[in-house]
Amino acid sequence: MIVTPTSIPDVLIIEPRVFGDDRGFFFESFNQQRFDEAISRRVHFVQDNHSRSNRNVLRGLHYQLPPHPQGKLVRCVQGEVFDVAVDLRRNSSTFGKWVGTLLSAENKRQLWIPEGFAHGFQVVSETAEFLYKTTDFWHPELERSLRWNDPELAIAWPLAEQPILATKDAQAPLLANAEF
Numbered sequence: 001m002i003v004t005p006t007s008i009p010d011v012l013i014i015e016p017r018v019f020g021d022d023r024g025f026f027f028e029s030f031n032q033q034r035f036d037e038a039i040s041r042r043v044h045f046v047q048d049n050h051s052r053s054n055r056n057v058l059r060g061l062h063y064q065l066p067p068h069p070q071g072k073l074v075r076c077v078q079g080e081v082f083d084v085a086v087d088l089r090r091n092s093s094t095f096g097k098w099v100g101t102l103l104s105a106e107n108k109r110q111l112w113i114p115e116g117f118a119h120g121f122q123v124v125s126e127t128a129e130f131l132y133k134t135t136d137f138w139h140p141e142l143e144r145s146l147r148w149n150d151p152e153l154a155i156a157w158p159l160a161e162q163p164i165l166a167t168k169d170a171q172a173p174l175l176a177n178a179e180f
């Protein structure tokens, strides 16, 4: 697999080695040993999630507060999404900065988003199915949202029209007022 740091070095793009033949394709979507080597630490995923969304749905930006922040290994297995991570680590030189990349069934790319980041995606295909592994369990009492179109973040979402949002995301606080 090819591991490429993004402009926020701890956020990694992972491209698996895909084996194609006249039957189709095979690839290892997760290998504990190779993943730990890629991020230079032992990671223990405890939960797998799967969501399906229609075009222009924007899920996020979400994160969990300490003591249960979630690291996420995300991928798109049908359709295509623009996936975004925002650095909320107070002592980080890239605090408040974001990175984004297109994840699709076609490119089979994955994004590793460490603990301390807000995460979200916008669907750019007719539908998209999104899978991700998390390093801690869901703690709804610690879950927080960050406004997707906060001018301070200035995330370059790909679709111009108003996205389809959950109420909690439409009403999410700006970074200046967020709790983290």
Ligand SMILES: Cc1cn([C@H]2C[C@H](O)[C@@H](COP(=O)(O)OP(=O)(O)O[C@H]3O[C@H](C)C(=O)[C@H](O)[C@H]3O)O2)c(=O)[nH]c1=O
Pocket: 049, 051, 059, 060, 062, 063, 072, 119, 120, 121, 138, 166
């Ligand atoms: C996150 C989560 C949710 N739920 C339940 C709670 C709701 O009844 C239902 C939908 O939850 P929500 O609207 O929060 O789903 P998303 O908007 O896709 O949330 C996710 O969106 C962004 C992209 C993320 O990175 C987060 O992991 C996650 O917050 O699933 C669970 O039962 N377990 C869970 O781990």
